Amino acid sequence: MSKTLVVIIGPTGIGKTSTSIKVANYFDTEIISADSRQIFKELKIGTATPSEEELNAAKHHNIASHSIHDYYSAWEFEQDALKLCSELFTNHDVVVLTGGSMMYIDAVCKGIDELPTIDQELRENLKEQYDREGIETIQRQLKQLDPEFYDQVDLKNHKRVIHAVEICLMTGKAYSLLRTNTVKKRPFNIIKIGLELPREEIYERINKRVDIMLEQGLIEEVKEFYPNKNLNSLNTVGYKELFAAFDGEYDLDRGIELVKRNSRRYAKKQLTWFKRDKEIQWFSPFDTDKIINFIELKK
């Protein structure tokens, strides 16, 4: 019997959680979450982590599994998810992978290149240099270390430029040499299900969901983590806008408006990314039966 990973993706707020639970229950299996923020156990409301009830309706993995102080990345996720897959496939023919973190999804489905994890001190040094001197000197460094990547990279995107320099310095090799651009073969089939609705409806759902978060106590949750606002895990929609409001950059109403706007923009960005992937079969989140039929047919 062949093994199948059912990947359920879509923009934030579209209903991935409830669809995955239905699919997982139908195939009597478990869910691996691919969400770069729901992994943090401290964060609940602002990340729209599935409720207790939802978590009990199907077994979830990789939710609330880490602390906001932990380092985590797409590489760790690839390792963790593949390990979980091989464990789960011993008892199940189908495993569900769901989430909105585009790069995490691709890390599992296509794999990412072998690169060293960046030494923290090196990262801090480069960050300091960037803050002090701006992007230009780091750009020049990259031009010398890896002229090929220098010509390809978006030079204004400091994160990419810095990362490339980091890799060059860590490995002593040009970053572009380590980029293989190959898709890794997985020991299971992959079926990709995309959830979509008209843009307007997605936005309405998002706005409403933020209002619900506020009722659930979002402001209090964000206040609680204000001392950690510089952690990467807290540099995220729903938190960063309210931190800025607490800092007096604008009033609370504007902060809430920005949470909604940035959530909408995030959804748009996710759609841009996912639309490029021609393997995805798109469905309405209300068509669970069609989705299950499609999986039955293809698996």
Place this chain on the structure above:
RNA sequence: GGUACCAUAGCUCAGUAGGUAGAGCAAUGGACUGAAAAUCCAUGUGUCCCUGGUUCGAUCCCAGGUGGUACCA
């Protein structure tokens, strides 16, 4: 019913001594290989309420209409 003011982008509004228009907010398109809910790039979307008049030319001036707001009855 009368008088005054207003009508321009999805919203709030600016503007044009008459030469088909621009800000803020919102929005749209895109990039993406270990921080990715991150980071970065690009884009003005318009029956200037309607119908006539004056004019080479009207979103702008004039008349009437429609809608809104305020005040007076």
